[in-house]
Amino acid sequence: TFVVVSGHKGSGKSALVKSAIKDKKHTLYIDCEKIANARNQSEMTKSLAKQVGYFPIFTWVSSMSGLMDTLLAATTGQKANLSTSPDSKMKDVLETVAIALRETIPSEKEARLTTEEEQKTMLEKLRNLVLNYGHEKREVKEKENEKSDEDKLDHTSIPVVVIDNFMYRETSKNSLLWDELSEWAALLIENSIAHVVFVSSNASVVKTLGKALHGRTFSSITLSDAPPEMAMSFIRKQLGEDVDDPHFPEIISAIGGRLTELEVLVQKMKMHMDAQAAFEDIITRNLIEIRKYGFGDSSNDNNKIEWTPIQFWTIVKLLAEKKSINYDELKWDNIFKGDDTPLREMERAELITVTHKDGRPNSIKPGKPIHYTVFRRLLSDTVFAASLEIESNMNLKKQSEESIAKLEDTIEKLSNINQPSRPPREIEARIRYLLTKVDSLQKSIEENDIAIKKAKEIVSEGWTDDEN
Structure with missing residues (x-):
């Protein structure tokens, strides 16, 4: 069995899996x-080895082997290939674990059969003789028992391997770890060595594991927020007590069932902060995070976003007004032009x-329930919203102008087709159609200009000097 348990951070994925396997005899x-x-x-390999019980890991041996390789190459001009790379060592650790898991199955079966044989009483043996089962019936019964034994083995004896926090960080250093673990899991499943459960908060985990499993189907469990x-x-x-605040149900409704946000609220209230002040503090923290990671308002080059601010702004405006967005409709909007890569990257960033x-x-919702409130706060910041409206309309205007230029070029080429003094009827029909598109785009440009002018007025009127 291959199962993927996914969900946002704080959804209780790990606790759920641990609860499900607590009575299992063979778990890793x-x-x-x-x-x-x-x-x-090297440190990654040592950490993995420690968790799976692989011993010993002689890191100094690898260092010595590398040194000997260097010395031999310097003296003889040829490599002796004595050293092993960290990735090959990690693979050795995982292969050894697979062999050990495989060996637990026959030993478990033997122990179970011995226990069942000892549990048979003389009374049961006498009962079988008194009932006088025929020889053929006994053979059928034996085959059924053998099949039952295999079924019991499948359910009770196959080890369970849990790989928690899979794809915890997607960096070049960790890419090897994710590849090795996914390939190793595929090996365990294809050879019926163990049940494998992946637990991850990463939105792209299913896609990554799908490559390693070569089209093999697997079960997927997604945990959502608490009601x-x-x-x-x-x-x-x-x-330890009820909250005496008439607005408290509204605060909980806005925060939603996200455990991480609820824990922050509890911590602040335990510090004698009232519920409304704690809620506003959480909103402010999320606003800062959204500006930093959603719109790229960060001086850190490592926080480079894979979408444009106006693409995220489009989503913010829509989700500030409704609970969800039609995925395909947004994908084919002029802002995205059929490319859903920015949407996948936003999901990976938990926006x-x-x-x-x-x-x-099928649909798009905020990364957190509290983001509904945050998005509405962003829209209520008139200067910030107007600035993004200027950028959005300038982008749309540029697209329309580029499209008109291409259409005008096509119309000019078609107009030069003469037969003998004017273009054929079919070409004239095509020119008329293109002219209607030019007219539509021109109207869009005029609308963009009006929107830009209004937004600039809002920016100008909404500005106040810090000294005042």
Whole structure:
């Protein structure tokens, strides 16, 4: 069995899986966060080895082998290939673990059969003789028992491997780890060695694992936010008392069932901050994060975004007014032009959530429930909103002008087709059609100019001097 448990951070994925496997006899739990935080490949291999019980790891042997390789190459001019790379060592560790997992199955079966044989009483043996089963019936019964044994083995004896925090960080250093683990998981599944459960907060985990499994189907479980009543119950349990605030249900509704935000609210209220002030503080923190990561308002070059600010602004405006957006409709909007790469990158950055239906993207929602409130706050910042409206309309105007230029070029070429003194009727029909498109685009440009002018007026009127 191959299962992917996904969901946003704080959705309880790890706790759910741990609860499901707590009574299993043979389990292996790998926490990728600890491995991915290692400084280099050698440290990553040591961390992995420690978690799976692989011993010993002689890192000094690899260093000595590398030194000997260098010395021999310097003296003889040829490499001895004595050293092993960190990725090959990681592969060795995982292959050894696969062999060990495989060996647990026959030993488990033997132990189970021995226990069942000892549990058979003399009374059961006498009963079989008294009932006088025929020879053929006994053969059928034996075959059924053998089949039953295999079924029991499948359910009770196959080990369970849990790979938690998979794709915790997508960096060049960690890419090897994700590739090795996914290929190793495919090996375990294809050879019926173990059940494998991947736990991840990364939106692209299914796509990455799909490559390693070569089209093999797998089960996917996605955890969502808790409903409002459960969120209220969590707050009461954490605070140890009811909150005497008539607006508190509205605050919980705005925050939603996201555990990370609820925990922040609890912490602030335990510090004797009232619910409304704590809520406003959470809103402000999320506003700063959205400006930094959603619109690229950061001086750090590492925070380079894979979408344009106006693309994200389009989503912000839509989600400030409604609960979800039609995925395909937005994809074919003039801002995205059929390219959903920016949408996938926004989902990976947890700015939006893409819900699927019948195996394909269906709708877009905010990355967190509280983002509904944050998006509305962004729209209420008139100067900020007007600035982005200027940028959006200038972009659309530029697209229209480029399209008109291409149409005018085509019309000119078609107009030069003479037979003998004027173009054929079919060409004239084509020219008339193109002229209607030019007229439509020209009207769009005029609308863009009006919108830009209004937005600039808002920017000018909304500005105040800091000294005042």
